[in-house]
Amino acid sequence: MAGLSSTARQDITALRQDFPILQQQFGRYPLTYLDSAATTQKPTAVIAALDNYYRTMNANVHRAAHQLSDRATAAFEGARDTVQQFVNAAHRHEIIWTRGTTEAINLVAQSWGRSQLRAGDEILISEMEHHANIVPWQMLCQETGARLQAIRVTPDGELDLAHFEQLLNERTALVAICHVSNTLGTINPVASIIAAAHDAGARVLLDGAQAVAHLPIDVQALDADFYAFSGHKLYGPTGIGVLYGKESLLDAMPPWQTGGEMIEQVTLAHTTFNQLPFKFEAGTPHIAGAIGLGAAIEYLSAIDPAALRAHEDALLARGTALLQQIDGLRLVGTAAQKIPVLSFLLEGGHPQDVGTLLDQQGIAVRAGHHCTMPLMQSLAIPGTVRASMSLYNNQDDLERLHQGLIKTRSFL
Amino acid sequence: MSEVMPDTEAYLAANPFGTEVQASEIVENFAFFDDWEDRYRFILDLSKQLPEMPDALKAPEHIIHGCQSQVWITHHSRDGRLYFVLDSDAHIVRGLIAIVLSALNARPAADILKADVDDLFAELDLIRHLSPTRGNGLRAMVARIRKIAATECEAH
Known part of the structure; x- marks a missing residue:
């Protein structure tokens, strides 16, 4: 390599x-x-990173005027850079911290989905999906009048690609599938699925939870529109995950959770929102978690x-x-x-x-x-x-x- | 393996747990076991003695959902005692059901409410199976039995 x-x-x-x-x-x-x-279990490098954060640099990020906060912010944002490199995202602000894959998918469903989908649009998932990549889309369909379709799985546990092609049409707005199946271990041919989906005018979200610890991820090469994964399945801490989204998509999406950090200006009459990535990161983040995830990626990258x-x-x-x-x-x-x-x-x-x-x-x-x-x-x-x-x-x-x-x- | 009972009467007649077999006897048996293999072989033996619930009763309204296996329950009141018809699709759970029934079946409702199944399972070193996080339906089943007994008490 x-x-x-x-x-x-x-x-x-x-x-x-x-x-x-x-x-x-x-x-x-x-x-x-x-x-x-x-x-996954955690290497001492990750455990030490968490311990070290709380011992030497714990402070709230982005806001304070003191050195401890500078250190915490540098480490936190440094972890975001590490994730950007890990998935080969074009911009660091395309990396959004979430609690995990489930929250990342919910964010896309509620923010992108609700603002983009209309009655009659179709969302394509597969029969092998984890509930986290089914239920948010079901609810979204109920809310918007869009229709949910599912690609069949062969007896061997592979996606029935002929069925995929049958289901894919001009009404398909989104294809949401797992990069790797958690139950079957199947690695799906996501590059060609993305190419076909894009030809049909559909966006693609990949559930990467099971892939990131085992396969190299290049979101630009894949041309994935959204890619979601969890830290704890990548030798990192629980409670932290990532949503990668193309800048143009994230820019057009309305905020999801609101509150502190994600705002630019607040008055009682009106509030303006922060730029990416903070627009989608309300409240104090899991700072230690992000740093731990960064350490996990560094550990894996040294292998x-x-x-x-x-x-x-x-x-x-x-x-x-x-x-x-x-x-x-x-x-x-x-x-x-x-x-x-x-x-x-x-x-x-x-x-x-x-x-x-x-x-x-x-x-x-x-x-x-x-x-x-x-x-x-x-x-x-x-x-x-x-x-x-x-x-x-x-x-x-x-x-x-x-x-x-x-x-x-x-x-x- | 256990036979499927054609109807409730057959199940009640064939089920020894709570009538011929009481909890104290099971506790005595367990005292002889040194390791997990003996204990689990015994639990699986118990599951073979528990008759299978009539298929007709394995209906959605009788299910207590667990994450990993299904448990079905119905009950009958007779001569001041409560009789339970219980089954699961997992063998170990069936064995644990037999143990629960040995303590709670074929008794007046008031006695059921006084019985302590947690203590029994702790004594058998099976308390982990009653853990709320286990998701095997066993804990929910014991709670349901108590609820049925409580309702029965209120009615009389």
């Missing part, structure tokens, strides 16, 4: 040492954390991306192979392009039964509908057990999962 620092870390297995929480034991079992799609991708691909391949050896286990989500997520069903056991019995062995997975109920309905299953991996997982984790499932199966 061009421009890679010669000091980029290439030994991915050594990175596990940076994550203190993984040293825990649960009784006689070590912790086997396989729920990174729910939230050789090719080595990381190879490590995660190997985990996916080995994990898939091990699970396929288990009698009565059915993988759910077998797309050609995936991040290391393994959803499955074990015969004779409800996903919750499997999750509980794995938990007794120190193995943390998630069981249920994964906030993707329409996908479960489309696949006609009650839920799945999901093991999701990240840079700090290794072959031992997979072996323990395999053994744990064999033991679990002996109960059912």
Whole structure:
């Protein structure tokens, strides 16, 4: 990869040492954390950044006349620059801090959606979407008279692109899909979807929550109109996220939450609003969160991306192979392009039964509908057990999962 | 595995929990178990002894929603006692239902309100399953049983 620092870390297995929480034991079992799609664990660099912020530079940002505030503001705005570089946004003011992906999508639905959509317009989502990328659009359709359509998912867990093309028409105002599926691990062909959507005159919002920790993101290359993600799925703190939006779109959007920071001038008769990005950042932000997210991105950026991708691909391949050896286990989500997520069903056991019995062995997975109920309905299953991996997982984790499932199966 | 009962009468006749099997017996059994495997095998055994609710009763109005599994509940009043018909699509939850029923089923409503299921689950080291964050419907089910008992008390 061009421009890679010669000091980029290439030994991915050594990175596990940076994550203190993984040293825990649960009784006689070590912790086997396989729920990174729910939230990632944090390296000491991120924990230290949070600690350091509160110890040495905590102050409110943008407003005060003292040095402590200068330091806090510099760090906070520096984190915004870090995010801009991370996603290759054209302008720093195209990076809006939110609480997370959910809030980012709600912001677009309420601000862009309400001001732009008319009755008869169409919003295109998919059957594999997380509820955060379904419900805001449903509500928006109810409010505006627009119509919601959903792209079907194939039995392998990929978007039915023929169906996408059928649904896309001149009435489509927005295509809102996940870059990567949280339940299935499927990596969607978003570049070509964006190109097709733009040809039809539609905007595209990408839910990047599951993508940012695993794939390089270039919002300009993708030509994405909006891109949303969460800090806590990217080795950063909870309660912080990002909405990227093209400047021209954000400029035209009315403010969403109002109050302090997002104003320019307030009188009792009339208020004018601040410029980007502050127009969409009402109130005191999660300053420590933003700085923590910046530290997480810096941590990730210091890792050789090719080595990381190879490590995660190997985990996916080995994990898939091990699970396929288990009698009565059915993988759910077998797309050609995936991040290391393994959803499955074990015969004779409800996903919750499997999750509980794995938990007794120190193995943390998630069981249920994964906030993707329409996908479960489309696949006609009650839920799945999901093991999701990240840079700090290794072959031992997979072996323990395999053994744990064999033991679990002996109960059912 | 348990049989699906054709109707409520069959379920009530086939369900031993709260009648032949009381909570004290379950607590005694648990005392013998050293590790989680023994305990969970026992819970799954209990689930096999719990008859399956008639399909007709697994209706939307009888569902208590949990995040991860479904729980269905109906009840009958007979000779001054409350009898519950309970089921879930998850085996471990069915086993836990059997434990709850051993403490709360086939009793006068006033006795149900006096019983402490939290204590029972703590004694069995299963209290985590009653945690409000678990989302398996068990806690909601116990609350519903109490509510039914409270309503029954008010009516008499």
